[in-house]
Amino acid sequence: MLRKLLFNTQVVLKQQPKLHHIRHLASPKILQLEQVHIDEAIKIEPTLSIFSPEIWRRAHETFQNHGLETVNFLRIVTGNPAVLKRTPDKIINSLEIWRACQFGENLLHLLLTKYPELLDISDSHQLLSQIGFIKSRVSTSKNVWKLLMNSPDLIAQPEETVEEKLNFIIDVMRVEVPELAKSAALSLPFSELRCRHEFLVRLGLFKPRPLKADPNEPTTNHKLYQITDTSEKSFATKICHVTLPEYEAFKELYAKELERKTRKAKEEEDSSDED
């Protein structure tokens, strides 16, 4: 039963905190860390067996003091066993770094539970500037949080790549921020994103919305998450309705086309320099 409770991934994937609460009201809350819990966790992540009960207790207390429930604590340590190695001060430090992003306690806990690796971040300055930059593009903290829930690698990507992708999605694909936040588009490399978009455009299946079109007007375009959060095969067959070899051939041809274009532009630049 515990395992079911602990690792019901559905709970984690549900991004709505409300639902989360309802589930917890239904099942009894675990407040104490008991040996059964530790045993279960070790079963799932054997590397945890090296830690003494004292360490377990200490870490649990630290997390509990910061408002994380036992269930979430267990999820975090099984996902990222290295957390247990750290002193309470260090744990508190990394929690504080994340708290500074101002997602709100509840959302933050959800984020950290889903991606325990995020606790490894130690450079608060870099994180904050990155979050600030994303926020400047998507306007609210909630949106930043949604983006991170979908693509946690965002904080590790250089600002220029993120900007390139955001510009492309917003200016070229004309996809609005709410739709962007629902997809993992930003985890995709820029070239892949551009290739998928261009393929859909050439197939005639994606028409970027006119700038002054009514946003409530329904489009026949595929949703961004359908385009980006799919494997290559299902993108080709389910979204584009073509065969995989066709998409693969397109990828190759398009890469060549772009390479030719850049080479041409470079040559022109060189020749104009000579003039």
Added chain:
Amino acid sequence: MLKVRSIVLLPRRWKSGAKKRWNVLQNKKNNCDRAMDNFDDFYGSVYGSRWKNMRAALLTRHKYVAMVNNFGDTEQTCSMLETDGAINMKSLINLAQDRLKDSTETVPEQGKSRHEIEGKLDALFRKQQEREVASIYPSSGEDGSSNSLPQQLKFDNTEEKHPAEEEFNNPFKQSLTKALEEDVKLDEHRLVDPQFGTGGLYEYMPAHSIKGMEDWVAESEHYKYYQTSADFPLTIEPEASFHYPEHLSLYTYEMGNCSDFKGPKKCLTGVLSHFMMDGASTLPPLFLQVKPGERVLDACASPGGKSLLMLQTLHLDRLVCNDIQESRLNKLRKVMQEYLFDFKERWASKRLIFNQSDARNLDQYEQFDKILVDVPCTTDRHVLNEQDNNIFKPTRIKERLRIPELQAGILANCLRLLRPGGSLVYSTCSLSPIQNDGVVHMALQKVFTEYGITATIKDLSQHTALFSDVFKFEHPKGLKYGQMVVPYLPANFGPMYFSKITRNV
């Protein structure tokens, strides 16, 4: 030496130079976009869901095959291409021949489901016509003055003649006053009240054409060219045999491999080592099956790839290359000079004859054994990717809509140039059924009614199966008279339609 006078100041205008306002950018529609819209509409309804695959392929770079020049270092070139991983088409065909011998699968006969395409085209024609009528009479429904739209648009060229004749018989002023007295059904809104002066009445002239629309041609006119009623004798029979020319070496990469070939090099004999052309363009001359000692005409030869291929079979005694413009012929001459050894001494005006004229006006009737008729068409791949020389330019609309007429004219004349028993291959690089089957039909009808010439269509579908490892063919069910290579991303050749016609003895 630097004098103040020699410095020229060029004032540069910043404000209007590059317009970047969204409405300017958005409303700008270039020739390629126009072509795309037209194709989406037309081919979308003809090919259904398969159109999007062709669309993506058309917009992406096409694939080449390399034709080895037999007048250069042939063996070296072949081994160079082979080390790059290219495959000789001849070996592919031999393999396919063996495979087909074993399996006795029957290819469905030509044109069995063509009524489908007829229905589609008919619907398209009606839709386009309705749209055009609605765009000319937009408010007729609202004011209720005329409940039914005119069924068809009439064009000013034909209409204008009638008022002119009437004018000649009774002077204009008279007829108007007479009309004012007699015609009680006149539109009240358009009556000139005499209280404001009758002067206006004498200046009034009824509209006979719409200003700015004098040159307007309805798009729907184009779709009329696809007729289906056959009132001429026609037999379709399978082509008996197909021989791949012994000396011809064509190299290609297998399906799915998008590698490029190396550029041609200069050989010892001073000619270039290989010629690169769209793979589908090799099929019309191959299916023409030129045999040694035959007189051959290439009716629309430039830029010369297909002519060169026929020369590379080493079967030809005489080839006449015709094209309509001197500039195009010059292009052709340049290609031949680059690829034929001793061009000036041995080829020019001896075995290779250049002729500049409209293919509709050639009059060496019943002179040729084989004719390649690669007519001008909408060149679907070109118009989608190049702005220059684009037939979807608004000023060329008349030319574009009348293309089928031109094509049928050329084909009909070439049928007359053919010796009885000789055969020709008609080819276009368009997906349009009008320019393909429609034109073949029109031309056959024309030569029968005007000159009594009958012809036999050769069904090549048995032999195109040999090439199915390299090309993607349109299923022969949907085509009436020919075969077609359709663009397909892993084998991005074509489009290329070709139909082999033999003149009956």
